[in-house]
Amino acid sequence: MSLADLIESYIKQQLHRSENEAIALSRAELAELFSCVPSQINYVLATRFTLERGYLIESRRGGGGYIRIARVTKADRLNMAEQLVLEIGLQISESEAEQFLASFHDLGVLTRQQVRVIRAILQRETAQIAQGKATLRASLLRGLVILTMQCDKQNEV
Amino acid sequence: MSLADLIESYIKQQLHRSENEAIALSRAELAELFSCVPSQINYVLATRFTLERGYLIESRRGGGGYIRIARVTKADRLNMAEQLVLEIGLQISESEAEQFLASFHDLGVLTRQQVRVIRAILQRETAQIAQGKATLRASLLRGLVILTMQCDKQNEV
DNA sequence: CCTTTTCTGACCATATTTGACCTTCGCTAT
DNA sequence: ATAGCGAAGGTCAAATATGGTCAGAAAAGG
Incomplete structure (x- = not known):
């Protein structure tokens, strides 16, 4: 069992013990504790x-800084994904699209495979046209993500 | 929890308690209270x-000085934004435009994303022409900001 | 061996706290 | 009127306290 595993179980234990869905801890102290x-x-x-595994990390630097670890439910993650979809603007660049895809994957709403498929479609379609690539990319991304999420919802039930 | 956090909650508590949308306090006394x-x-x-968080600070120095903290509503902030729009003159420089954008963001009427889009348009359009950049910039900024605010209003309902 | 995972350390970014020095306001003595 | 004084509050930069990143070394797995 590696140090990382030990720290992992320690944190999970703290989470269970608190019965509070979230705990705050100090990075320096934890490091001290595990030398x-x-x-x-x-x-x-x-x-x-990670988000994908159902945890949300928040932190603050500076005096009184902390690291907060919270459990998030599947529903929470779907909500966050919806927010993300809304943040896709009218036009986005290829690299922005990548960032969004990575975020959706982190949220556990798109598998690696689904990301690959969407990326391929995005590339094929934007290659077809001369102008308005960024606009098309934004629309496509929005549509494809929503559709994929819908499909998944169907299959779950 | 840092000292700053403690002072923050104290002030918010006072605001709630007063039920008066605004409170006045003395900087020196507060500092004394928290050593x-x-x-x-x-x-x-x-x-x-900050304004972005919905608060307005006023203060006066000298004998009988004070610090007044007031909550401002979304409507208040929209009004302030309208005032700001009026203050965009016939011509403005790039850095002035930046300041305006920052102010609109502070007022919470433009998201970071919207600021980026407007900045990009401003740059693209002013790059096209040889003369009258400052004038074009002023008109564009006014137009784009107003349009964005309109759109947001639509989407809210 | 080669690959993947884990660890470490140097360097970075950001938030908070403090103190020295500055500005503004009201009042009073002239 | 007004110069001067004391009583607020304001600014800014340095010191301090955290946490973050990244590349490479070390260890574990296959």
Whole structure:
């Protein structure tokens, strides 16, 4: 069992114990507790407490800084995904589209495979036209994401 | 929880308690109460009680000085935004335009995304012409801001 | 071996706190 | 009127306290 695993279980234990859906802890103290460098904590959070796995991390730097870990439900994540969809503007660049896709994947609403499919469609379609690529890309992305989410919802039931 | 957080909650509590949309307090007394330097109060006001967050700060120096904190409604902020629009002159420089955009964002009438879009349009359009950039910039800015606010109003309902 | 995961450390970014110095206002003595 | 004084509040930059990032070393797995 690696250090990362130990830290992971410690945090999960704290979460269970608190019965509070969320806990706040200090990166420096945790690192101290496990005698490791602070960035090890970031590693654990990045690999084990992702949105996809149902955790939400918030943090603040500076005096009185903290790291807050909260459980989020599937419903929460769907809501966040809906918000994200609304934030796709009228036009977006290829790299912005990538960012959105990554976010949807992080939220666990798109699988890697679904991301690949959508990316391919985006590329094929925008290659067809000379002008208005950014606009088309935005519309397509919105549509494809929504459609995929709908399909998934069907299949769940 | 940092000192700043404590002071923030104290002030919010006072605001709630008064049920009066506004309270007046003395910087020195507050600082005394929390055993901190007076400028700490300014810090809290500057970071937590911004227009964007719905607060308006007024103050007076000298004998009998005070700091007044008021809640402002969305409607209030829209009014202020309208005033701001009127203050865009016949011509403005790029940096002035930036300031206006920042103010509109502070007022919460333009999202970061909307600011980016408007900035991009401003740049693209003024790059097209040789003369009269400042005039075009002023007209465009006015138009774009008004249009965006209109759109938002539609979507709200 | 080669790949993937875990760890570490150097360097970075940001939030808070404090203190020295500045500006504004009201009042009073001239 | 007004110069001067004391009583507010304002600004800004430095010191301090956290957390974040990233590249490469080390370890584990296959």
